[in-house]
Amino acid sequence: MQKTTPNNLDILRHSTSHVMAAAVLEMFPEAKFAIGPSIENGFYYDFDLPRTLIPEDLEILEEKMRDIIKANHPFERAEISFADALADFKKANQPYKVELIKDLEKSQETNKPINQLTIYKSGHFVDLCSGPHLDSTGEIPADAFKLTKISGAYWRGDEKNKMLQRIYGVAFESKNDLKEYLKMLEEAEKRDHRKLGKELDLFCFSDLVGPGLPLFTPKGTTLIDTLKKEVESICRKYGFEKVSAPSLAKPELFEISGHAKKFGDELFHVTSGKKHEFVLKPVQCPHQTQIYASKTRSYRDLPIRYMESDKQYRAEKTGEVGGLSRVYAITVEDGHSFCRVDQVKDEIKNMVNIIKDLYSSIGLWDNHWVSLSVRDYAHPEKYIGETSDWDTCEKMLQEISDEMNLEAKKCEGEAALYGPKLDFMFKDAIGKEIQIPTVQVDFATPKRFGLEYINEKGEKVPPVMVHRAILGSYERFLVLLIEHFAGAFPLWLSPVQVAILPVSEKFEKYAKDVETQFIASGIRAELHNQSESLGKRIREAEKQKIPYMLVVGEKEEADNSVAVRSRGDKNQEVIAVEKFIEKILGEIKEKK
Ligand SMILES: [Zn+2]
Ligand SMILES: [Zn+2]
Numbered sequence: 001m002q003k004t005t006p007n008n009l010d011i012l013r014h015s016t017s018h019v020m021a022a023a024v025l026e027m028f029p030e031a032k033f034a035i036g037p038s039i040e041n042g043f044y045y046d047f048d049l050p051r052t053l054i055p056e057d058l059e060i061l062e063e064k065m066r067d068i069i070k071a072n073h074p075f076e077r078a079e080i081s082f083a084d085a086l087a088d089f090k091k092a093n094q095p096y097k098v099e100l101i102k103d104l105e106k107s108q109e110t111n112k113p114i115n116q117l118t119i120y121k122s123g124h125f126v127d128l129c130s131g132p133h134l135d136s137t138g139e140i141p142a143d144a145f146k147l148t149k150i151s152g153a154y155w156r157g158d159e160k161n162k163m164l165q166r167i168y169g170v171a172f173e174s175k176n177d178l179k180e181y182l183k184m185l186e187e188a189e190k191r192d193h194r195k196l197g198k199e200l201d202l203f204c205f206s207d208l209v210g211p212g213l214p215l216f217t218p219k220g221t222t223l224i225d226t227l228k229k230e231v232e233s234i235c236r237k238y239g240f241e242k243v244s245a246p247s248l249a250k251p252e253l254f255e256i257s258g259h260a261k262k263f264g265d266e267l268f269h270v271t272s273g274k275k276h277e278f279v280l281k282p283v284q285c286p287h288q289t290q291i292y293a294s295k296t297r298s299y300r301d302l303p304i305r306y307m308e309s310d311k312q313y314r315a316e317k318t319g320e321v322g323g324l325s326r327v328y329a330i331t332v333e334d335g336h337s338f339c340r341v342d343q344v345k346d347e348i349k350n351m352v353n354i355i356k357d358l359y360s361s362i363g364l365w366d367n368h369w370v371s372l373s374v375r376d377y378a379h380p381e382k383y384i385g386e387t388s389d390w391d392t393c394e395k396m397l398q399e400i401s402d403e404m405n406l407e408a409k410k411c412e413g414e415a416a417l418y419g420p421k422l423d424f425m426f427k428d429a430i431g432k433e434i435q436i437p438t439v440q441v442d443f444a445t446p447k448r449f450g451l452e453y454i455n456e457k458g459e460k461v462p463p464v465m466v467h468r469a470i471l472g473s474y475e476r477f478l479v480l481l482i483e484h485f486a487g488a489f490p491l492w493l494s495p496v497q498v499a500i501l502p503v504s505e506k507f508e509k510y511a512k513d514v515e516t517q518f519i520a521s522g523i524r525a526e527l528h529n530q531s532e533s534l535g536k537r538i539r540e541a542e543k544q545k546i547p548y549m550l551v552v553g554e555k556e557e558a559d560n561s562v563a564v565r566s567r568g569d570k571n572q573e574v575i576a577v578e579k580f581i582e583k584i585l586g587e588i589k590e591k592k
Pocket of ligand 2: 468
């Protein structure tokens with residue numbers, strides 16, 4: 001069988017949506033049809049139906065679809081005048097199609113005129129559609145599609161309009177592709193960070209605090225702090241020093257930086273009864289420019305590298321409920337290098353190496369690709385800075401990609417406000433692509449703030465600013481980590497590294513002693529002495545995905561040992577406490 005290109009898959013998926021609509025027409029002859037495009041992995045169609053659909057309807061519809069596929073109706077294309085189309089769809093009592101035809105007629109007056117509309121007929125179903133479709137319904141593999149979901153959708157996405165019913169489906173070119181996709185979906189659901197975040201007690205939300213404002217529990221905070229320490233220790237090796245700035249600043253700071261214009265109504269304004277007017281910082285860079293500006297700098301002082309992990313605020317559309325992907329307050333690991341032009345290349349290489357170090361330690365580096373994100377050349381007004389600087393930067397990033405074997409792919413229109421960048425995309429355990437780290441060159445911001453240093457000739461010149469985010473925001477990074485590891489974090493990252501379980505109340509004192517020894521050695525230990533059976537506590541610790549469970553009873557107390565169970569392993573091994581502490585400290589250090 002010939003391999004279908006993505007475009008052919010779109011045609012297959014869209015054609016399947018016609019077949020679904022035909023099946024709906026059979027089930028509800030009075031159904032009114034809205035639109036039915038192809039989407040990622042499948043398709044949907046919106047209907048106005050005499051009753052609310054129930055999940056059982058999907059199976060009936062799937063059966064009817066298989067019959068329509070078997071009947072092998074050709075997709076017959078016909079051209080028709082606006083007047084005829086209007087008359088036909090009015091007669092068929094299809095008000096949504098009538099509205100679409102009227103709109104097309106209107107846009108036809110302003111745009112290039114089309115006198116004819118196309119309609120496609122397959123079996124009894126006729127649709128207003130520009131195509132293309134497969135030649136006939138029989139070309140759709142009958143065992144490679146599935147109707148997946150019913151949901152409400154406003155006509156034209158406008159909540160003032162009528163709520164229609166949307167049926168989603170997925171379609172592939174083979175039964176096996178469908179099977180693999182459904183398996184991946186099931187796995188993704190199991191790994192969903194919202195579900196696991198709750199089960200593992202990592203973060204929560206409160207109506208009183210507000211949506212889009214996650215609260216991190218002790219375990220979630222431990223996870224973030226452990227990551228922070230790791231990132232900071234890697235960055236220190238490359239000469240970064242930590243700074244700290246307040247969460248707000250005068251609006252002027254962000255007007256000069258260009259962020260006020262860029263973020264517009266996404267900025268949070270803070271006022272007080274004492275006539276204060278501040279803006280919550282949407283990014284960290286402008287504050288850091290002012291630390292640089294606090295002293296006279298000489299060419300010999302550069303590069304100056306600052307790093308900071310702090311909250312920043314943007315009123316983004318949140319959409320997602322109970323998750324960390326889009327929130328108002330994000331903790332951003334941000335860093336900048338203020339350097340001379342002749343140092344830029346080395347600074348960027350430094351930052352790429354930091355990214356490589358961190359992502360290697362998490363085991364993600366092997367599965368990545370790099371985007372060389374350049375300007376949208378057709379729309380220079382979207383950016384700040386001088387064209388010659390942009391040209392220099394883009395050329396330099398290309399050279400770095402070549403010299404470091406990054407094989408960066410050029411992506412037009414993906415640059416930042418002030419300069420081109422290297423973006424790193426990673427694939428998690430189930431193949432979901434996530435873009436997190438970024439390195440950006442910026443000639444414009446230092447000039448806007450009048451930053452300078454004294455060069456070898458004694459002249460005042462602006463430095464270059466290189467921005468880097470190693471893990472973007474901690475919130476988004478947590479999503480990646482939770483879903484990638486399905487909550488079973490590596491030992492060094494686990495919020496609880498060992499759980500200590502006394503076999504009965506009698507051994508609680510010994511268990512407590514053991515816990516104290518672990519904590520004193522810097523290991524995150526937790527005593528599980530709830531009044532439940534040992535079996536139940538073991539199952540609970542397993543659900544919490546704690547790397548090591550230490551069971552203690554009479555024998556262990558007698559020889560100062562613990563019975564160790566590793567995560568995912570039912571076997572138990574008795575080891576002396578001291579020896580096990582040594583072993584586990586070694587594993588944490590090696591980031592096993
Ligand atoms: Zn169509
Ligand atoms: Zn920055």
